[in-house]
Amino acid sequence: MPKLGMEPIRRAALVKATIAEIGAAGSLDVSVSQIAKRAGMSTALAHHYFGGKNQIFEAAMRHILRDYSTEVRDALATATDPADRARAIVRTNFAQSCFDTATVSAWMAFYVQAQTNPQALRLLRTYQRRLRSNLTHALRSLCDDPHGVADILAALIDGLYIRAALTAPDENPERTALNVLTTLTKGAA
Amino acid sequence: MPKLGMEPIRRAALVKATIAEIGAAGSLDVSVSQIAKRAGMSTALAHHYFGGKNQIFEAAMRHILRDYSTEVRDALATATDPADRARAIVRTNFAQSCFDTATVSAWMAFYVQAQTNPQALRLLRTYQRRLRSNLTHALRSLCDDPHGVADILAALIDGLYIRAALTAPDENPERTALNVLTTLTKGAA
Amino acid sequence: MPKLGMEPIRRAALVKATIAEIGAAGSLDVSVSQIAKRAGMSTALAHHYFGGKNQIFEAAMRHILRDYSTEVRDALATATDPADRARAIVRTNFAQSCFDTATVSAWMAFYVQAQTNPQALRLLRTYQRRLRSNLTHALRSLCDDPHGVADILAALIDGLYIRAALTAPDENPERTALNVLTTLTKGAA
Amino acid sequence: MPKLGMEPIRRAALVKATIAEIGAAGSLDVSVSQIAKRAGMSTALAHHYFGGKNQIFEAAMRHILRDYSTEVRDALATATDPADRARAIVRTNFAQSCFDTATVSAWMAFYVQAQTNPQALRLLRTYQRRLRSNLTHALRSLCDDPHGVADILAALIDGLYIRAALTAPDENPERTALNVLTTLTKGAA
């Protein structure tokens, strides 16, 4: 009895398995074989549904970004005023989920991939554009140069994140970022 | 044709070739075979002089960090007052040499490696400690909380660097960083 | 051309090829590549089915021991009284099949491997335990110290085998062993 | 100042190192590089003095056999009557020195090599001929068939040695062999 409509289920399973394996390996050095095994299917099927290893990875990356976007949107939805919106964006970027081994690995892999894989570069740009746009919007009424301050905060968030994720897990990057937010908005936030 | 004392020459050639290959590949997915060929020798000799692939990579990473450290030291040597020292540090981090394809790739590879390779993590920490220490020292007389400001600036530098290197080559990260430096030191810088 | 259920076929082919190669080489200095070629498949497939070189060897060793055990069992089945059983055991150990080049090589390789490979040591011990137990059982009613005589006969069999296999192919080790058997059982056998 | 007459010193050092390495490895899987390092010289020199790996091994084998022969000769020299001579030969074959890891490994390696290396086969035959001849001589006045009994004892010694060396280090092979000697000489020994 051939099952119908398996495609989305299989694809989701593979994406999930890919992220898990990346997390376990700490890098993209993960074989299709490992992914397929974790997803409970043959490598041939993985290829059938995605066409190749790169496409599996791309789907996983997209998935991670989509998750991230959803979290940001949810956080923004509960915020009541501009200052709150700005703080919510900052907080989302340092939520526990962002420090999952798999997420960290995927993020670092993004940076590597972006140098050679146009698809990955596009995704990374999408993320950065969205972050900047969200921040600019929130800062509009809080300071004179929302664009400029958004650029600063966005870079600061990335820099603090890398340090916290890789080399300084004990620090409190969220507080630091919020402090800078306050400073750059002259307390308006 | 000198036949003795080849070891340092070969090692240097391999390190140089490694960095070049990393730059060309945009990642650490580079084989000893490629490196050895570019360095003009057999893979056997590469293994003979370094013992293994990892050690070749480590030597290359150390080389990059040493170059970076030298540039910082030189820049600091020409600075005349604290504010100048702080600005010099910032500028060095956005010098042209930092945006060589090979350097960018190595830097991103660092982030990936740091998650699983203790040696790489140690090197990354060394870099970050040094940057923070240099900044703190320069900021001592320029603001109330030199440690805190140094942390912010260090993270900001990393974040701006990644963006400039990967996704926004046209912007002027140096100016942005210098502006923040001025703001956080209340113009004292 | 059957395409399913190849695993047992391939494994058997590899074991057979391994024994043949060991025989041809006269030692365990045999590459997976040689084995796979003789078995008519790629090295990748050999690894796929066995996991690694050591496991291929282990399977081959087990196969040889299993063959030997079968021969002993068959010989014992046709014996009618204790004395006959004892003589059957001795004869089996000097049967033509024991002097196949491949078998001899595998046996000598066993001795070498036993020094460092616990798996090989275990197999060797299994063989020796079985031989001793079979002999003891057969000798029970034939002499006062079946255990002691079994130990002597077992060692004698091994010693005579090595000499016949390696350095004295013309002698008649079987007769010598049977003579000792007669002497030590005071003619009861 | 080129040293003269180094050849015998170097050769002896290499032979000693070879035996030590074989003992450490438990097999002949020992590289010239390891041997040369242990002997304190370059691989090139090892080749210079011996011509190749096989010749180094052969020299090591010859050395082991020479040592063994010396021990037998010394033991025979102190014996006073035929029975004592026979017992001395047996004892020498189970002396502590015969159970050194290196000696055991070399001995097992002999068996393997004898199958393909004529040189090794010749050495092995020399050992066996000598053992048989020594035993026959000692047994001449102790039993009716000294040749036959010598063959039995020689094989028994080898068989007991292998078992003691590889799989049953706790047993007392010497006593067993001496018992058989007594039996086969009807107590004359």
Added chain:
DNA sequence: AATGAATGAGTTTTCATTCAT
């Protein structure tokens, strides 16, 4: 007498991918 330099050929092992069923 001695060695550092160098390599070609070979080792085991892994993997993305294809295909017949």
Added chain:
DNA sequence: GATGAATGAAAACTCATTCAT
């Protein structure tokens, strides 16, 4: 829809051997 079978290509690494010095 799903998979076992199969492989070519490549990876890292090792080693006996040669040669110029």
